[in-house]
Amino acid sequence: MSRASDRAYNHIRSMILSGELQPGSQIREEALAELCGVSRTPVRDSLRRLETEMFVRRNESQRSFVTNWSLDDLKDAFELRAMLEAHAAKRAALRITRDQLARMRDHNGKLKQAIDASRPDVPRFIDSNRLFHATILEAAASERLANMLMQVTEQPVILRTARQYDLENLRRSHHEHDELLIAFDNRDGDWAAAVMTAHIRRAFHAYAEAHSTDTEIRKANLAA
Amino acid sequence: MSRASDRAYNHIRSMILSGELQPGSQIREEALAELCGVSRTPVRDSLRRLETEMFVRRNESQRSFVTNWSLDDLKDAFELRAMLEAHAAKRAALRITRDQLARMRDHNGKLKQAIDASRPDVPRFIDSNRLFHATILEAAASERLANMLMQVTEQPVILRTARQYDLENLRRSHHEHDELLIAFDNRDGDWAAAVMTAHIRRAFHAYAEAHSTDTEIRKANLAA
DNA sequence: CGAATGGCGTTTGTATACAATAAGCTGCCT
């Protein structure tokens, strides 16, 4: 994508994710265009794209609004993600090359280093984690599957999820990755799929728990 | 969507599906705009949309081309579709209402009538089939899932698939739908998912067989 | 003779003006 379009897309997306654009609020193309310093044309492109990614929705008369996520929506997205990633893992187990496997080991090694540092290095954890999963997707060798997973893997939500992991959860991730590697080594697709399902679903529950704590804290603050 | 955009989208899509725009050939926005009788703006929108649906792909320098499907690509799409529809069936089995169930029965009844006519009425079969599956999706109550399934359910491929079904395959579809209804009646999600998986995978193999026959006929014609 | 480079033509990207549509308001009628 080109410069203005990219800028608009990233800008709008980050405004949504940061809460600068409130969930449920209306979005006007011209206002965004000014904020992004571009014309309406690339803004329109971005909105269409964000719409397919479900960050934005349009009402029956074509007005755009920031999507208001419910916990159920998130659960839905995670459920689909778990299914798709498990499928990817299964495919990957049957196709993965020595080189890809080596790279995955490397990523998981770096991930462990990030945890084992005196203070856990969360950004590094996140980056290694991303590369680890990206390699699986590469080994799965299905462009369609990759596209779909992108749609359901809201990087931002993931990111917030990881930030909220406690050390225990980070360690679990590392061990699950290790088990995945063994399953891959054995070319056992069903095993890989099962480990992956567990991996994603645990992540969701860790997120949901942190989220509900958040909500309770917020409620408490409001009550005070 | 609005008039010009709609027109462009449908026109381009049907030109791709009919083969009027050959797989692999480059697409120029202005040429399409003329063909559709609109300006480039709605054409661009349509191309972006068709790109996410994988009917069109763009090279690294933003030129657009009609996607050239391989049998493997189709297999991929069907595999994902089978997985997603099975998931939908499972969710539907746990949520479906009396009314939705009644409508499904009705659609499947009409489908049977279309088969039982003196000569099978394929368009009516296709329509009832579509409504049957749409009702499952409605009962599954996941907008995300519905969106994803749309992406992987190339109506046209489906349509050609159904056209190539022999009567035996149409009857099988009817019976599989019947079994799905029983699974739904029993609120047995796993049963429903299993039947659905079988249903979609059978459809794929029926298609692949017909397709390979086609290919052989074409080859024979070329050789002659 | 081959490879690099520069310019030209083609194609896409962006901005902007104008058209169409829908929402909201105002005032009138009941």
Place this chain on the structure above:
DNA sequence: AGGCAGCTTATTGTATACAAACGCCATTCG
């Protein structure tokens, strides 16, 4: 007072002009 009609304004849709990027071809230089 309530609701509807018609107008006004806000917002999106479409067309078009211009800018930028890219590929292709020819020409030149090693």
